[in-house]
Amino acid sequence: MNIQQLVDRGLKIKTYTKDSVIYEPGMQPRYVYFIKTGEVRMVTVSDEGKEFIQGVFKAGQHFGEPALLINRPYLAFTITNKDTQLIAVNKEDFFSLIKNEPDFSMNLIQTLSQRLFYKSMMLEELANEKADHRLLTIINYLLHDITEGENLKVTRQELADMTGLRVETVIRGVKMLAGKGLIKTVKGKIVKG
Known part of the structure; x- marks a missing residue:
């Protein structure tokens, strides 16, 4: 099921x-929200106001399904990163789509499985206190979905928000990981190499 449909x-x-x-x-x-244009982040906010990014959703993707499927309240904020059409x-x-569109149902299962994998990976990483290990894991995860030579399209601040680290720690960590040859950077940008 695509947006035009x-x-x-x-x-x-x-x-x-x-x-x-x-x-x-x-x-x-x-509702389940389908993104026509724009971008939305799902975040948990600490008592001090610090955001922890749980996911970023882009055009062609959807969000809000888990809470709707099990009829439980939302656990996080969803906030637009730029002007967005939903x-x-x-x-x-939504249930009609699941019942009557086998391709949509399979895509939904894959989407939810990918998110579950990401959350499991992040829980394991948050238990690991080494910042460089946490950072390398999330970078490798994000690089998986882009093509060779392409820049990673997340900011240092977004990496910090995804890992629970300070942006300064991320900047030092990226330099250290690149220096060790564990990631590739070109003009300060992380590149799939």
Whole structure:
């Protein structure tokens, strides 16, 4: 199921400006959100206001399924990283997609499995107190999905938010990992090599 098929079914596109909150912890799920354009981050916020990024969703992807599937409140914030267009699919329509679209169902299983793998990997890494190990693991994970020679499209701040490290630690860590030949950088950018 792609975005155009959802539009063709009469579902409306809603535009959100950068830094809009789509949903927050404790809210009851009503929709699964499909991204037409833009980008959304899922974050947990500490008592001190520090964000920990649990995931970043881009055009063509969807988010909000787990809470809707099990009818439990959301546990994190979802916030737009830039101006974003979303299609909100209600529970009835979403379950209809699962039942009637085998390709969509298989894609949903793969998507949820990928997210579960990521969360398991991050839990293991957070238990490891070595910052360089944590950083290398997340970089290798992110590099897996891009092509040879392509830049990793996350900022140092996003790497810090994903690993629970300070941005200064990430900057030092990236330099150290590149110096050891464990990652490749070109003009300060991490590159798949």
